[in-house]
Amino acid sequence: MLDVGMSETQKRLRAERIQAFDAIVSEYEGTLLRYVARIVYDYDVAQDVVQETFIRLFKNWRDELQSSPQILSWLYRVAHNCAVDHLRKEFRRNILHIRHARERQEFIPPNRGEGFHISEAAEKAAGVLRKLSLREQQLVILKVYEEKSYREISDITGLTVSNVGYILHYAMKKMAEELKKVRAI
Amino acid sequence: MNQEPKISPDHEKADTGDRKMKCEDIRAVLFDYMTRELGSARSDLVREHLRKCENCQAAVAEIRTTLELLHSASETETGIPDHLSQERRERIIWALTHPIMDWIERHHIIVSIIVAIVVIMAVFSVLRRIEVWKTESSECITVTIGHPQDKENPEITTNIQNRIQSDKNIKMESDLPGRPERSSRTSDTVSY
Numbered sequence: 001m002l003d004v005g006m007s008e009t010q011k012r013l014r015a016e017r018i019q020a021f022d023a024i025v026s027e028y029e030g031t032l033l034r035y036v037a038r039i040v041y042d043y044d045v046a047q048d049v050v051q052e053t054f055i056r057l058f059k060n061w062r063d064e065l066q067s068s069p070q071i072l073s074w075l076y077r078v079a080h081n082c083a084v085d086h087l088r089k090e091f092r093r094n095i096l097h098i099r100h101a102r103e104r105q106e107f108i109p110p111n112r113g114e115g116f117h118i119s120e121a122a123e124k125a126a127g128v129l130r131k132l133s134l135r136e137q138q139l140v141i142l143k144v145y146e147e148k149s150y151r152e153i154s155d156i157t158g159l160t161v162s163n164v165g166y167i168l169h170y171a172m173k174k175m176a177e178e179l180k181k182v183r184a185i
Numbered sequence: 186m187n188q189e190p191k192i193s194p195d196h197e198k199a200d201t202g203d204r205k206m207k208c209e210d211i212r213a214v215l216f217d218y219m220t221r222e223l224g225s226a227r228s229d230l231v232r233e234h235l236r237k238c239e240n241c242q243a244a245v246a247e248i249r250t251t252l253e254l255l256h257s258a259s260e261t262e263t264g265i266p267d268h269l270s271q272e273r274r275e276r277i278i279w280a281l282t283h284p285i286m287d288w289i290e291r292h293h294i295i296v297s298i299i300v301a302i303v304v305i306m307a308v309f310s311v312l313r314r315i316e317v318w319k320t321e322s323s324e325c326i327t328v329t330i331g332h333p334q335d336k337e338n339p340e341i342t343t344n345i346q347n348r349i350q351s352d353k354n355i356k357m358e359s360d361l362p363g364r365p366e367r368s369s370r371t372s373d374t375v376s377y
Contacts, residue, residue, distance in 0.1 A: 018278070018281060018282075021281070025274070025277070029269050030266075030267040033266055033267070033268075033269070034265050037265045038259075043264060043265060043266060046265075046266075047266065047269060047270055048273075050269060050273075051273040051276060051277055055287075058277075058280075058281050123258070124254070125251070125254035125257070125258045129255065129258070140255070143220060144255050144256070145255075149222070150217075150222050165216075165217055165222065168216055169213060169214075169215075169216050169217070172216050172248055175255075176250075179251055179254065180247070
């Protein structure tokens with residue numbers, strides 16, 4: 001349907017672009033799935049978010065589709081925004097859900113999705129991480145798990161390098177204090 | 186007042202001197218130091234401070250434990266997929282090759298609202314048209330009975346008169362009181 005009215009050259013260029021795009025998906029899908037799963041705590045949702053991120057990449061990326069630090073930063077940024085959008089929607093739904101459950105005198109915890117398991121020993125640290133703001137969580141995940149430099153985090157988030165250091169310093173301080181409170185340290 | 190300059194990461198304008206640092210200043214950059222974000226000169230200052238300061242050593246231990254716990258939490262995360270599912274991959278390709286359908290699908294709420302509005306407007310328009318048609322057809326019309334041409338067919342004239350008289354809403358002008366006699370026409374006129 002889309003090919004109607006396209007010249008042979010246009011068709012060939014489009015096919016090449018889709019092929020290049022496919023290579024990008026293969027290269028970054030694992031990284032993005034891991035990153036998003038740590039934000040949304042649900043692997044199914046992570047798949048949806050990453051799918052949406054790649055669709056946006058194809059529609060909005062005007063330069064050549066070739067693996068590069070710029071494209072990875074762009075993907076991290078868009079994936080994060082999509083994940084945050086999802087969390088906000090889920091939050092609004094949960095408010096309604098809790099309100100409805102209260103009316104019925106019962107509460108059903110939200111489904112975190114199958115396959116999400118965490119050991120007792122590490123649960124406290126994960127719980128403390130979840131208590132941080134979304135911005136702090138993002139920076140901790142990028143620094144600690146994705147092992148990005150402050151410069152790379154700055155490119156992804158749009159924050160200044162100094163701000164990245166500042167937020168991370170206070171996030172780690174907050175986490176250490178919380179872990180001390182629950183006697184994990 | 187001789188104020189101690191604050192130590193800062195590489196990315197900031199930093200004090201490169203080897204003056205003694207306050208614990209507070211050191212702690213502000215401990216995470217930077219531990220994650221190798223400090224330049225060598227400043228790292229040396231922190232290292233030097235840590236050798237002598239037990240409180241700051243304890244702070245380093247806290248950060249290290251926090252990081253270890255975070256890593257151990259990460260190791261217990263099982264089942265994070267390495268790849269998108271086949272279904273999602275196909276969905277992406279579909280979205281690329283059918284952008285309009287994809288847009289409609291992704292904005293189905295907006296599309297549904299627009300379609301609903303169009304349908305309501307269409308129904309409203311049809312109903313209005315029917316109403317107008319009904320009004321037009323019930324407007325006052327004048328029927329001439331007994332036209333000279335009809336004189337040749339008196340049966341038709343009689344039939345029409347009978348039908349009109351059977352309708353309550355019809356009044357024969359000829360029945361109206363005070364109607365002047367027409368001399369120019371031989372016909373009767375009814376209105377309904």
